[in-house]
Amino acid sequence: MYAVCSMNFERTFQNRFKLNYMMGKGTFGVVYVGMDKITKEEVAIKIEKRMGKPSMLCFEKKVYKFLSGSSFVPAIKHFGTDDFNSYLSMELLGPNMEDVLEAKNRDLLVTDVCLYAVQIIKAIQFIHERGFIHRDLKPENILLRQRDLSTHEVSLIDFGCAVRYRVSKYKFSHIAYREKLPVMGTLRYMSISAHLGIQQSRRDDLQTVGYILTYLAKGKLPWQDMQVTSFAEQNMEVASMKIRMKPQHLCQGLPSAFSNYMKYCRSLEFASEPDYSYLYGLFEPTEKYESAITLKNG
8 A cells, every 4th residue: 555645753553563654544544654573574554443343444354355366456464453443554555546646747648547447447357256346446546556657557455345246255146226325435436326325336336447547537527626515415416417428528538448438337237247358458559549549648
């Protein structure tokens, strides 16, 4: 895990970790960069105040374990609890996609966004094949594998909102369609169904990725910075804009891969099996693709 440093200090935690600085906040905890004094490894350490409640970090740790064995999620190093905290140390990765966008003055090459797209979609495919949906994808939760900005390999983090969409891990049975559920996710990027309180499924993660990719390619989405007074009002205003705005208008000025991606995701039924290879194939380099990208970047 990685994020921009926001607080520099040094302190020892659990007599094992030297915390060097706070790098951000996840869904249910604060994340630090530090050193494991036993293994001598630089790690990311997520700490959650327990406050008498069940540990969400313990749940997140279990999700990471189910997803272990792939570069698409960071490796877990150590988990522990005491009377006041739960904590999880994990592999330290490179910058998140929001940091990358800022480092490039909010002007990423579309060629780079397309290369990120292939990796992000493959990462989503991996977690879906393991039976989970993320439900809170955003640029801050997509990290480069390396600190070098030239890499395009990514990992996904922050699984505090993840759930199984398979009822049984032994026999496929999709979760039931439901409505009138609490809104879950980040308003800027969440799917239309998520705005409307509909049970999320694989299609929602993929639609969210479409909004993220458009954001990375353009530097902004049309519904940002809305002047509204309440969360409920903002939710309905953003949902209304997403419903009204056709993919070709949202993705105007970008290669057709972006609008075709959004059209496909919006066509999926609740329990549809997505064609991941079609989706990441939209962004893979071809002669026609290179010509379109050159025109956009030119």
